[in-house]
Amino acid sequence: MYRALLLMLVLFLSSFDNFSSTNGMVMRTAQQELPRFMALIPADHANLYGFSTDDNLQTCTVGKPFQMLALNADFYNGNYVAGKTYIVPGKVWRVPVISNGAYRTLLTVAGDNGNYNAVDIGGAGLATELQQKSAGASKDDNYYLLRVYPLSADFFVDAKTSSLADASFIPLSSAYMAIPSLQNKSYSMDEILAVIKSTLNQTKN
Secondary structure, three states, X not given: OOHHHHHHHHHHEOOOOOHHHHHHXXXXXXXXXXXXXXXXXXXXXXXXXXXXXXXXXXXXXXXXXXXXXXXXXXXXXXXXXXXXXXXXXXXXXXEEEEEOOEEEEEEEEEEEXXXXXXEEEEOXXXXXXXXXXXXXXXXXXXXXXXXXXXXXXXXXXXXXXXXXXOOEEEEOHHHHHHOOOOOOOOEOHHHHHHHHHHHHHHHHO
16 A cells, blocks of 8 residues: 555655764855745735745754654554654655744755765745644754654654663654644654554555
């Protein structure tokens, strides 16, 4: 059922590396390429990208990136086993575009091994949610965005170390829509994976 999805993810996935150094390179790439993408936004359509009339599109900056995460083939095809590693990092980051202190939209940066490029811009609603959800997290934490593609569900992941075992998984609005049983709280990795797997099993029936 998920073969096409998993084949697509092969190109998406990478391995965890030095988070701080990679974040720095991604941010530099985003800041360097931001003017090119901002120039593509028609002035009379800036609101569609989350900008207000008070924003100067020429003075926007970028914030801390959110590295994309996905679930591997074992999670989708096998039985769920608590404590097993199912989450894998991607070669894609969503970088907040900031104006007047607010996340207005997201610049997408993709790449690996020090070679990064900005490839897209958009996601005003998601940008606002990520700023709200990450407001209580430490600036020293590692920020991720877990996307469950079959459910079109996103979770903000706040990790204080390079390990996700002790990270907090916080549902975003797309997750609440896809999984109505979710509560308004943060989940541990094992807790949220069990809920996701249960939901996926229900959608098969």
